[in-house]
Amino acid sequence: MTNPHDEKLIGEMKEQVITWRRHFHEYPELSFEEVSTSQFVYDTLQSFGGLEVSRPTKTSVVARLKGKYPGRTLGLRADMDALPIQEENDADFRSTVDGVMHACGHDGHTAMLLGAAKILSGQKDELSGDIKFIFQHAEELPPGGAQELVRAGVMDDVDLIVGLHLASTLPRGKFGIGYGPVTSNSDTFDLKIIGKGGHSSQPENSIDPIVMGAQVINNLQHIVSRNTSPSEKLVVSTTTLKAGIAKNVIPGHVEIGGSVRSFDKEVRENAVQLIERIARGITGAHGGDYELDYHYGYSSVINDESLTKTVEETIVEQFGENWLQKTGSIMGGEDFSAYLTEAPGCFIPVGAGNVEKDIVYPHHHPKFSVDEDALEDGLRLLISLSKKILTKDSQKTLLTKA
Template sequence: MNVFHQTKVNFQEIVKEVIAWRHYLHQHPELSFQEVNTSQFIYDKLSEFENLKITRPTKTSVMARLIGAQPGKVLGIRADMDALPIQEQTGLDFASENPGVMHACGHDAHTAMLLGAVKILTSMQDQIKGEIRFFFQHAEELLPGGAKEMVEAGVMEGVDVVIGAHVMSDTPVGKIGFVYGPMMASPDGFNLKIQGFGGHGASPHQTVDSIAIAAQVITNLQHIVSRNIDPLESFVITVGKITGGEASNVIPDSVELSATVRSFGGDLRAKAKERIERVIKGVTEAHGATYELDYMYGYDPVVTDHEITKIVEDSVRELYGDDSILIQAPRMGGEDFSAFLNEKPGTFFMIGSRNEEKGIIYPHHHPKFDVDDDALQYGVNIFVNAAFKLLK
């Protein structure tokens, strides 16, 4: 049941505001840990609403507390706000005004949707049992992540349940995606330097060819995925960057590689570094080279709680019907929302933002990425209605 019959708030008017807020945020993106103006915009906007206690847990994050008229549980709702170092190529009227910085992942939409939900929920304070905390989080895109910093600042103390959402460019507008259990992977990775011995390209026998060795390392790393891991488990090693050499006839002394390693945690994640280093060590030693490995652990996997996911799914079904629901497969992308879920149970759902008729088809982190504004109303409505269900 839609709760808007219980308030005098005009939903469509708020959606117009949400779209305007999203356009403003899209025009003024800021990188991770640099969201000074973005967080101030959010703080100022929240200050216009009633019944909120607003704080700044970290330099560029904002938290607002809405304490209901009656005691009850504490619900946290999170939206992230940072942008990416990408030069926008959308041609939108509200395209980024900051060169080389773009909201290419939809965080502008997340922030605007949560602001809309806050405005509605503050007008219904007398009907709320418990407390709702709104987390406007900085730095989702960059380790160690803003979620971890906010948790360390104490925002989750006393919270019982936490939820969040992400717009998805591969999901049509009007569809809401859910995953039960492991949902998003841990984005670990490594930097590797292979040290050989350079020389003339015409005399490879006088060198230890770091490029040829790097090629073998890359190939053999894939044998971990195809031959050391259960085919029914999800595991990815992708070498996304290789740097070495200056000329076609010169074998360089060294080559540097950077890679991402994705898994859903557990024993597989724990042993990944050992398996990767074993391959690197074997290949380099076999060819007389040495190596330096810097292995980095990223965010923990996002694992949703079954009961809470079902409550939010039921809320969406009541609002938009069975056809709006997509039960989706886990994704190998990473999300630092896991830092909140490590503290308390919760869920994370996907809001379809793709519209082929409008040409909104580009993937996240693409310079032409966009979000269909029609998707924003879904996020606002779901946050509001799910909040009442979860607080029961």
């Protein structure tokens, strides 16, 4: 367990963290537009003292805490952006911005990391190494803020990185622990099926893109069911379809959009090739054409085995064995993966659902919420894990930078 002094600090910090979370929730900002949020974070960090605070991009903030003794540099990341969703909750602190809402827990992530920075900034004499508190912009909108921060050099001297994510789908009182891949590769595509428009009464004089598009959509389902091994995880979903404006006109083209989720690199690349082969084959058979624009999104988040073991040990020590819930991989995407190209990392779901409080709605839902008691859980884990990693003994056992 954490020492009595830390327990007291965490208990005192809980209400402040909740207050910060409610402030961010009330004034949400979309990806790449987190101007007020990042300024609030910057000013708050500056008020703590003992931190080197910088702005690597327009709407991100990084604070460095230098420990008394030499050692590794640990990165702790929180994302700050909200979503283009109209909130349907009736809390006093509901969003004041029309059509914008914190519907994924990023308000809580930012508040928890501020709380950790406040407590740890007063305990640098206990640390062997440094901590970088990374307040990231634009997780929700590819190419994502993490990639920008990597390009800005934020990860150049980071040896290990940890990210927490509040999860309404996990009950409060649990931490999700997953080894290896925990989120999927997350790609999208735009496919234009090109035909020849004409009057609906004379289809013989047209090349009907709607007929071609329907066949393409149907055959896309075969990528998973007939072209991918059942032992591999792959999802190909057609999610948008735009065609025509008049009932008596065969349009000249159809626009199809969709999502591709995978884990394996070979499966990912095979899906791209199959989408194109299907489009080429069907349009060619009908005398039409196609244009495929494939967008590679976030790569899979792969938790480092050694660091994840340390996280698991810390949870057991601080909370007990019953707080652990082993999790598999999910088909959701996360740009935390960009950091893992530079250093080993671990991404940890923090249980924030509560049936008794009617906190049951999934992420990106207009009624999404979190059990605010989970903010203290996340704060305690950040404090205890940072100290466990940045001690003299830990320097001998944890992985060096890849």
